[in-house]
Amino acid sequence: MKDRQRLGDIPEEEFRKRLHELADWIADYREHIAERRIAPNDKPGAILAQLDRTPPETAASLDEIFADVERVIVPGIAHWAHPQFMSYFGCTTTSPGILAEMITGALNVNAMTWRTSPAATELETLVLDWLRQWLGLPDEFGGVVYDTASISTMHALAAAREQAAPNTRKLGLSRRSLPTFRIYTSDQAHSSVEKGAIALGIGEENVQRVPTDAEFRMDVAALREMIALDLRNNFRPLAVVATVGTTSTASVDPIPEIAQVCREHKMWLHIDGAYGAGLALLPECKWVGAGWSEADSLVINPHKMLFVPLDFSALYLRDVGRLRRLFALTPEHVHLRDPIGAEINYMDYGVQLGRRFRALKAWVVWRAFGRDGLAARIRDHLRLAKLFADWIQEDKRFELSAPVMMGVVCFRCKVGGGHDEKIDIINSQIVERINASGRAYLTQTKLRGRTVMRIGLGNVLTTEAHLRNVWEMIQETASNL
Numbered sequence: 299m300k301d302r303q304r305l306g307d308i309p310e311e312e313f314r315k316r317l318h319e320l321a322d323w324i325a326d327y328r329e330h331i332a333e334r335r336i337a338p339n340d341k342p343g344a345i346l347a348q349l350d351r352t353p354p355e356t357a358a359s360l361d362e363i364f365a366d367v368e369r370v371i372v373p374g375i376a377h378w379a380h381p382q383f384m385s386y387f388g389c390t391t392t393s394p395g396i397l398a399e400m401i402t403g404a405l406n407v408n409a410m411t412w413r414t415s416p417a418a419t420e421l422e423t424l425v426l427d428w429l430r431q432w433l434g435l436p437d438e439f440g441g442v443v444y445d446t447a448s449i450s451t452m453h454a455l456a457a458a459r460e461q462a463a464p465n466t467r468k469l470g471l472s473r474r475s476l477p478t479f480r481i482y483t484s485d486q487a488h489s490s491v492e493k494g495a496i497a498l499g500i501g502e503e504n505v506q507r508v509p510t511d512a513e514f515r516m517d518v519a520a521l522r523e524m525i526a527l528d529l530r531n532n533f534r535p536l537a538v539v540a541t542v543g544t545t546s547t548a549s550v551d552p553i554p555e556i557a558q559v560c561r562e563h564k565m566w567l568h569i570d571g572a573y574g575a576g577l578a579l580l581p582e583c584k585w586v587g588a589g590w591s592e593a594d595s596l597v598i599n600p601h602k603m604l605f606v607p608l609d610f611s612a613l614y615l616r617d618v619g620r621l622r623r624l625f626a627l628t629p630e631h632v633h634l635r636d637p638i639g640a641e642i643n644y645m646d647y648g649v650q651l652g653r654r655f656r657a658l659k660a661w662v663v664w665r666a667f668g669r670d671g672l673a674a675r676i677r678d679h680l681r682l683a684k685l686f687a688d689w690i691q692e693d694k695r696f697e698l699s700a701p702v703m704m705g706v707v708c709f710r711c712k713v714g715g716g717h718d719e720k721i722d723i724i725n726s727q728i729v730e731r732i733n734a735s736g737r738a739y740l741t742q743t744k745l746r747g748r749t750v751m752r753i754g755l756g757n758v759l760t761t762e763a764h765l766r767n768v769w770e771m772i773q774e775t776a777s778n779l
């Protein structure tokens with residue numbers, strides 16, 4: 299019996315005991331997270347220095363392992379779920395999402411084909427359709443779930459390339475007289491566009507950055523000029539990637555006008571709504587979805603605004619069959635398929651074979667909150683962002699650096715005797731000092747070449763009191779500098 303257990307899994311009683319302990323640990327972690335230091339002040343390598351670098355030759359006890367988790371790992375992470383962590387996007391985990399992740403871990407299914415896990419596949423179809431309806435996308439749009447927006451955008455651009463250069467799937471790119479393709483995206487767009495171009499052999503330099511207007515939205519007149527110039531120089535305009543909720547300021551590109559340009563030039567329109575598309579769940583924010591129905595593809599990351607834990611990215615295509623025609627390799631995997639062939643096999647819609655069961659956490663979170671509950675929480679984050687903007691405007695030492703469109707505020711401390719470079723340094727120093735304090739976490743970004751501070755709101759644990767704490771910390775740090 300002892301031997302059998304040594305070869306199999308850990309003993310059942312031990313697993314059960316640990317599971318109960320872990321349940322309490324997770325509940326305590328959530329309840330007391332605000333008391334923690336948000337991030338360590340360590341130098342790179344500090345965590346590795348505390349861990350045994352020798353591969354484990356013999357078994358260690360779970361007591362020992364979990365003691366190391368408490369001692370080294372937990373203090374060594376940035377606590378994205380801390381209510382005063384106001385950095386980046388994607389701190390939208392929620393307790394229903396954590397529970398669902400535990401189930402997913404236990405089930406450990408691979409959602410590569412319908413046959414390898416029918417419920418994982420059909421739940422993916424279901425949550426994709428719920429989200430499509432919430433986004434107001436026409437029902438001809440079909441979706442697929444990937445891990446991140448970078449991967450979604452790369453797949454969208456792959457479909458665009460296959461449309462413009464048919465048979466690239468079969469023949470590749472070399473030794474063919476193909477034109478040089480161009481992709482246009484704003485100077486505020488995410489670098490995932492370049493990464494996609496690199497991966498697809500389109501080339502980083504063929505991603506053209508279009509200037510933005512005073513509110514950081516793509517300048518459509520400039521887009522037209524860039525396309526005209528490229529046509530004169532024998533480039534082939536392939537796609538526009540328009541952003542709904544840019545990374546720095548959450549600005550929204552003028553999609554209807556961009557869609558018109560795409561129509562005129564027969565270009566693919568991909569919308570990067572990784573962060574901002576979630577706003578469409580609010581009836582009062584329907585403006586955000588203007589022009590989406592004219593897009594060829596759209597990506598949204600529900601882990602950035604819609605309370606699903608990392609990672610979950612949904613890519614929609616007007617004709618999702620394009621992805622299947624591009625990536626399905628039937629003969630090799632025929633044994634995985636249903637003989638009738640009526641099913642969806644999501645592995646056919648992208649480069650990966652194995653796929654996590656991501657749909658479960660979206661299904662649990664969205665049912666646990668409902669659309670109205672999701673919308674109410676997003677609405678509260680918008681309220682907090684506006685409140686923060688009001689506080690900035692009341693303190694003459696600070697200014698807003700961009701309009702507040704979503705749960706993001708960019709602002710700048712103006713003290714520094716009017717010298718831009720000096721002011722840049724002061725703004726960086728405020729962010730660094732606050733982050734080093736472990737009590738709040740902000741980011742800095744560059745807008746029009748100047749350093750500004752930025753907060754992102756999206757955590758269900760963040761209250762007005764937390765926001766007030768962070769603002770007072772910023773004011774105090776600015777005074778001390």
Ligand SMILES: Cc1ncc(COP(=O)(O)O)c(C=O)c1O
Nearest residue numbers: 446447448488490543544545572
């Ligand atoms: C607008 C936008 N698009 C794309 C991405 C890339 O997201 P991911 O990390 O899911 O690849 C980000 C990341 O923050 C983003 O802000």
